[in-house]
Amino acid sequence: MISIFASHDDGAPALAAAYDRVAATWHATICKFGFVKAYGDLLELASRRFLTENMSDLNVLDAGSGTAGFSLAFAQQIGRASFDLLDVSNEMLRKGAHTLAVEGLPSDQICCDIADLPARPKRYDVILSAHLIEHVGDVGAVLEALRAALSPGGVLILVVSKPHWCTTLVRLRWGHRAYRPAEMETLLSASGFEDIETFSFSAGPPKRLSAGYVAQTC
Numbered sequence: 310m311i312s313i314f315a316s317h318d319d320g321a322p323a324l325a326a327a328y329d330r331v332a333a334t335w336h337a338t339i340c341k342f343g344f345v346k347a348y349g350d351l352l353e354l355a356s357r358r359f360l361t362e363n364m365s366d367l368n369v370l371d372a373g374s375g376t377a378g379f380s381l382a383f384a385q386q387i388g389r390a391s392f393d394l395l396d397v398s399n400e401m402l403r404k405g406a407h408t409l410a411v412e413g414l415p416s417d418q419i420c421c422d423i424a425d426l427p428a429r430p431k432r433y434d435v436i437l438s439a440h441l442i443e444h445v446g447d448v449g450a451v452l453e454a455l456r457a458a459l460s461p462g463g464v465l466i467l468v469v470s471k472p473h474w475c476t477t478l479v480r481l482r483w484g485h486r487a488y489r490p491a492e493m494e495t496l497l498s499a500s501g502f503e504d505i506e507t508f509s510f511s512a513g514p515p516k517r518l519s520a521g522y523v524a525q526t527c
């Protein structure tokens with residue numbers, strides 16, 4: 310296991326500290342509201358893009374991993390993989406590593422801003438990212454960085470908040486944006502992704518608050 314932790318005084322300190330404070334209860338909360346189940350449903354749909362008969366260990370990046378709910382859903386729905394968790398919050402990463410370790414899944418943790426991803430040389434087969442890009446200023450730059458971090462033919466699986474009055478309430482606390490599916494599709498396309506599919510969740514808060522996207526590099 311590799312842990313690369315940064316101090317909080319080099320960017321997004323207030324947001325990182327706010328997520329540090331909720332890390333202890335985050336995983337139970339997202340399970341209670343049905344998000345881990347919803348991530349699994351999205352992964353079932355997306356899996357035809359990256360599951361092959363000869364599949365060996367996939368390299369998976371969970372960007373803005375929080376407590377690794379998306380990675381856990383991946384392991385449960387698809388199978389074992391080599392997980393890198395990336396987040397600005399040290400506490401979210403620690404909890405995320407624990408969430409996976411309890412299931413016997415090792416992970417590496419990278420504590421940095423997603424804006425620093427282009428400096429990292431590693432390439433991934435699959436990038437997962439749930440409710441991260443709502444926090445970033447230059448969404449196009451981050452989507453381009455995610456595309457560049459994928460191996461050729463690699464798959465991006467995104468979950469992003471969509472406009473809804475509940476999202477407005479969440480925004481009051483966390484300050485994040487919401488994107489209509491058509492906006493996201495345009496942003497993904499402008500960032501060089503292909504074969505973009507949008508996914509509606511079937512029930513509960515994920516259905517009201519979020520949409521899923523699957524897109525590929527050529």
Ligand SMILES: C[S@@+](CC[C@H](N)C(=O)[O-])C[C@H]1O[C@@H](n2cnc3c(N)ncnc32)[C@H](O)[C@@H]1O
Binds near residue numbers: 375
């Ligand atoms: C809404 S939470 C989602 C966490 C997780 N993906 C999930 O679905 O439970 C957003 C996460 O993104 C992280 N984050 C926010 N801005 C970030 C940035 N610029 N770079 C890296 N991580 C960031 C936060 O620390 C937090 O853990």
